[in-house]
Amino acid sequence: MSSATDYLEPDVTAGAPAGGRRLRVAHLSAATLLVLLAIWWAVTASGMIAPLFLPPPAAVFERFIAVLTEGYVDSTLLEHLGASLARVFAALFFSAAIAIPVGFAIALSPVGRGILDPLLELLRPIPPLAYLPLVIIWFGIGEVSKVLVIGVAMLAPIALSTAAGVRSVAPDRLDAARSLGATRAQLLRYVIFPSALPEIVTGIRIALGAGWTTLVAAELVAATRGLGFMIQSAAQFLVTDVVIMGILVIAAVAFLLEAVVRVLEKIFVPWRGRL
Amino acid sequence: MSRLSLQDVSVRYGNAPPVIANLSLTFGARDFVTVLGPSGSGKTTLLKLAAGFLQPTGGQVLVNGEQITGPGADRGVVFQDDALLPWFDALENTALSLKLRGVPAREYRPRAQAVLARLGLAGFERRKIWELSGGQRQRVGLARALMAEPHFLLMDEPFGALDALTRAQMHEVVLDLWQRLGPGILFITHDVEEALLLGTRLVVLAARPGRVAQEFGIDFGTRLARGETLRSVRSDPAFVDLRERVLDLVFTREAAA
Numbered sequence: 247m248s249s250a251t252d253y254l255e256p257d258v259t260a261g262a263p264a265g266g267r268r269l270r271v272a273h274l275s276a277a278t279l280l281v282l283l284a285i286w287w288a289v290t291a292s293g294m295i296a297p298l299f300l301p302p303p304a305a306v307f308e309r310f311i312a313v314l315t316e317g318y319v320d321s322t323l324l325e326h327l328g329a330s331l332a333r334v335f336a337a338l339f340f341s342a343a344i345a346i347p348v349g350f351a352i353a354l355s356p357v358g359r360g361i362l363d364p365l366l367e368l369l370r371p372i373p374p375l376a377y378l379p380l381v382i383i384w385f386g387i388g389e390v391s392k393v394l395v396i397g398v399a400m401l402a403p404i405a406l407s408t409a410a411g412v413r414s415v416a417p418d419r420l421d422a423a424r425s426l427g428a429t430r431a432q433l434l435r436y437v438i439f440p441s442a443l444p445e446i447v448t449g450i451r452i453a454l455g456a457g458w459t460t461l462v463a464a465e466l467v468a469a470t471r472g473l474g475f476m477i478q479s480a481a482q483f484l485v486t487d488v489v490i491m492g493i494l495v496i497a498a499v500a501f502l503l504e505a506v507v508r509v510l511e512k513i514f515v516p517w518r519g520r521l
Numbered sequence: 522m523s524r525l526s527l528q529d530v531s532v533r534y535g536n537a538p539p540v541i542a543n544l545s546l547t548f549g550a551r552d553f554v555t556v557l558g559p560s561g562s563g564k565t566t567l568l569k570l571a572a573g574f575l576q577p578t579g580g581q582v583l584v585n586g587e588q589i590t591g592p593g594a595d596r597g598v599v600f601q602d603d604a605l606l607p608w609f610d611a612l613e614n615t616a617l618s619l620k621l622r623g624v625p626a627r628e629y630r631p632r633a634q635a636v637l638a639r640l641g642l643a644g645f646e647r648r649k650i651w652e653l654s655g656g657q658r659q660r661v662g663l664a665r666a667l668m669a670e671p672h673f674l675l676m677d678e679p680f681g682a683l684d685a686l687t688r689a690q691m692h693e694v695v696l697d698l699w700q701r702l703g704p705g706i707l708f709i710t711h712d713v714e715e716a717l718l719l720g721t722r723l724v725v726l727a728a729r730p731g732r733v734a735q736e737f738g739i740d741f742g743t744r745l746a747r748g749e750t751l752r753s754v755r756s757d758p759a760f761v762d763l764r765e766r767v768l769d770l771v772f773t774r775e776a777a778a
Contacts, residue, residue: 418604421574425592426618426669436621440608517607520651 301487306494309487318488319479321471327499329471333389333464334457337397341453345401346446349408350438362405370402374460378467387468395464400453407452411445412438444511444518451507458500473499523585523672524549525571525596525705530580531730532566540566542730543580548722550672553699553706553742555720557713559771563731564709565601568677571707572598584673594618597666597704599676603658605650611637611661612646618669636664640694656687660694667698673705681711689751692719696746713767717741717760718751725770734770737763 283303289295290302297305313323321329348366351358374395381398385391415438423437465474473496480488511518526547533539541563548554558564569575570582573592582589584596592598605614613620616633634646640660650658659679666674676695680688696719699706710716716723719742727734741754754760 416604418600418602419606421569421572421592422598422600422604422665423606423617423621424574425572425594425596425598426621426665427594428621432621436617437606440606443608516649517651520607 298484298486301490306487306491310491310495313476313488313491318476318485321476323476323495326471326473326476327495329469329475330461330465330473331499333392333472334396334454334461337393337400337457338450338453340393341397341400341457342404342450345404345449345453346408348401349405349442349446349449350412350434352405352409353412353442354438366402366405369398370406374399374463378463382467391467392464392469396457396460399456399460403452403456404446404449407445407449408442411442411449414445415441444515447507447511447515451504451511454503454507455500458496458503461496523595523705524583525673525707526581526583526586527567527570527577528581528583530570530577530582532563532570532575533578539578539730541570541577542732544732545580546724546733548673548705548707550705551703551721553708553719553721554724555708555710555716555722556724556726557710557716557767557771558726558731558734559728560711561728561731562726563728564711564726565677566731567726568598568675568707568709571673572596572675594669595671596673596675597669597671599659599662599666599674599679601678601681603650603662605658605661605665607650609650610646611642611648611650611653611657614650614661615664615668617665633664633668636667637661639698640664654687655683656691659683659691663694663698667702671704673707674699676706676708678709678711680715688715692745695719696742700746713764713771714755717764717767718745718754723767725767737767739763 286300287303290297290300301309310323312318315322317323317325348358348362352362352366353359377398378391378395381391381394385394419437419441420433423433428436461472462474462477465472466478469475473492477489477492477496480486480492524547526545528545528547530541530544531539532541544563544567546554546567556564556567566575570577573582573589573596576590584593606617609617612630612633615637616624616629619629619632634643637643637646637660640663642657642660642664645653645657648657650661653661662679680691683691692715695706695708706720708716708719710719717739720739721743723737723739725734725736726732741757741760744754745751
């Protein structure tokens with residue numbers, strides 16, 4: 247199936263003729279980042295802004311190496327990163343375990359849609375910082391609250407994507423399987439679930455982004471480790487280079503997670519966009 | 522002998538005018554019925570009724586005298602846009618009916634391989650669906666339907682999207698398997714030549730509501746299957762004459778509708 251994006255963005259879809267343009271786009275992106283870095287360096291080197299507000303790139307990089315090897319607030323950068331990733335993936339696991347069945351229920355049953363759709367629509371627009379206090383009152387300041395705050399932010403994207411995926415199943419494929427004797431359970435397993443899989447993966451990709459964004463909020467309270475915690479501790483003592491370094495690491499990890507999911511997508515959903 | 526019979530069937534949605542009204546059509550094993558009609562004549566609806574995907578709002582659909590309640594393995598369906606499952610390769614798609622029945626892979630593999638080979642797809646077993654051409658996909662769709670050993674083969678404009686040459690090849694494939702296996706075939710098409718070249722019976726539908734306008738007994742497909750060339754059949758005055766009559770019938774109906 248050739249989708250509209252083939253025509254609109256020939257550079258992001260695989261294909262030999264688009265190769266040249268794809269390369270140029272990559273060059274442009276790299277150049278943009280370099281220019282940004284140069285402006286940052288120039289502004290700090292000229293003394294226009296005090297290092298307290300914006301430390302020079304070199305200082306941030308030195309801090310990156312120092313935190314990587316010696317650590318900051320009792321943990322190294324990798325330990326902070328590990329703590330944050332563990333929370334995000336624990337949240338993803340529980341969230342997917344709930345949201346994928348919820349998505350199926352919304353798409354397949356009017357009763358399911360009637361009950362679950364309004365709940366999701368209520369939950370979706372609430373910013374995590376708004377329900378964080380309530381979560382702490384209910385579940386305390388332990389690890390559970392942190393995972394919960396991240397997990398709640400992931401529910402809606404996964405459930406809604408799953409529901410969209412289930413609804414997009416081709417009626418002919420269902421009819422074909424039925425005419426070959428498929429039971430309801432077999433339809434789910436052989437036709438509906440694989441049909442929905444590309445959308446489910448998209449939901450997980452969006453959820454990872456949403457969860458990662460929620461991380462700093464989740465680590466606001468009583469954490470002793472984590473990238474969000476590290477940034478906040480640094481901010482309290484005006485250690486701006488750690489704050490900026492932490493922000494850059496969060497951005498880089500988000501970018502890497504996205505890339506990893508795209509690779510997984512190619513492996514597990516190779517038919518995506520092809521039929 | 523198996524018989525599939527639509528008796529006085531009607532289909533209507535709500536208060537809208539019926540899509541199909543009081544249509545009757547019966548065919549059995551070895552019958553090759555091609556169905557031709559203008560748009561709005563309910564061709565696809567007719568096929569869905571026979572397949573059991575759709576229940577008529579009036580009348581009955583019977584297989585061997587028993588009313589059907591849904592799709593069944595006795596009626597194989599070949600779809601317009603193949604409806605293959607891209608998460609399976611060509612062989613697994615072919616063997617789907619056996620997989621669904623819990624037949625183990627070591628048993629269904631050789632059987633599916635044999636069917637694919639008969640349809641000219643030896644060596645393509647492990648191909649992904651998107652690596653196959655349109656004609657090859659329709660062969661896999663046909664192989665998948667045949668694996669269930671159906672008494673009837675219901676085909677919904679299966680070759681409409683293929684180029685002329687591939688389509689001619691597919692006609693040979695279908696005529697060949699019809700000769701060898703002898704299922705009753707219901708073949709929906711909007712192509713007059715295709716309808717004439719394949720069937721033993723040609724049913725022309727009228728539109729709004731869908732109903733049988735006229736039926737013709739034909740033997741061009743049988744002659745092709747016996748080895749007469751396509752050119753000789755198509756230049757036969759009887760073929761030319763009938764083609765013009767059918768074209769008239771379809772187009773005047775289409776213009777009037």
